[in-house]
Amino acid sequence: MDQLNVKEQQEFQQIVEQKQMKDFMNLYSNLVSRCFDDCVNDFTSNNLTSKESACIAKCSEKFLKHSERVGQRFQEQNALLMQQGQR
Amino acid sequence: MFGLGGTSQPSISSAQKLSAAEAELDMVTGMFNSLVSQCHSKCINKSYNESDITKAESLCLDRCVAKYFETNVQVGENMQKLGQSGQFMGRR
Numbered sequence: 555m556d557q558l559n560v561k562e563q564q565e566f567q568q569i570v571e572q573k574q575m576k577d578f579m580n581l582y583s584n585l586v587s588r589c590f591d592d593c594v595n596d597f598t599s600n601n602l603t604s605k606e607s608a609c610i611a612k613c614s615e616k617f618l619k620h621s622e623r624v625g626q627r628f629q630e631q632n633a634l635l636m637q638q639g640q641r
Numbered sequence: 642m643f644g645l646g647g648t649s650q651p652s653i654s655s656a657q658k659l660s661a662a663e664a665e666l667d668m669v670t671g672m673f674n675s676l677v678s679q680c681h682s683k684c685i686n687k688s689y690n691e692s693d694i695t696k697a698e699s700l701c702l703d704r705c706v707a708k709y710f711e712t713n714v715q716v717g718e719n720m721q722k723l724g725q726s727g728q729f730m731g732r733r
Binding site: 558561562566569570577588592612613615616617623624625631635 | 655658659662663666667670673674676677678680681685687689690691692693694699702703705706707710714
């Protein structure tokens, strides 16, 4: 990855940005599906109940905190793996 | 990651290098996404009484990530052994 020249790095940066956009859309639709699944089970009304809506708010906030924490641990473990690989 | 992309041959083309880098990126993001999703299913309480991650959940998450990596390494080693023993994918 480090041996890319400047032009290649620019091209790669574009690929990364495209993927980030896709990744964000994926995250969004996954979160909708997860919170819908966990929070919305009552179909006696057309609208979300206040309970469901509160659950969805917590579900999405918690998920973002969750993925942040997993991201931190992921980086740590990844760094550890690289260190071991170099020995 | 996993020592991939470390073997640099001077003769490979730009397109090849880029697609190798892209494949590596895909692998790492794919791994991260499945990690997020699997550790969420295994650790996060679905009753959502609060928006913060509880102490028990965060402990579970930290262990979940560590174990996922350990599993990854072990599966890699096992597959390497299988490959060498020749009973795998019809190799001799």
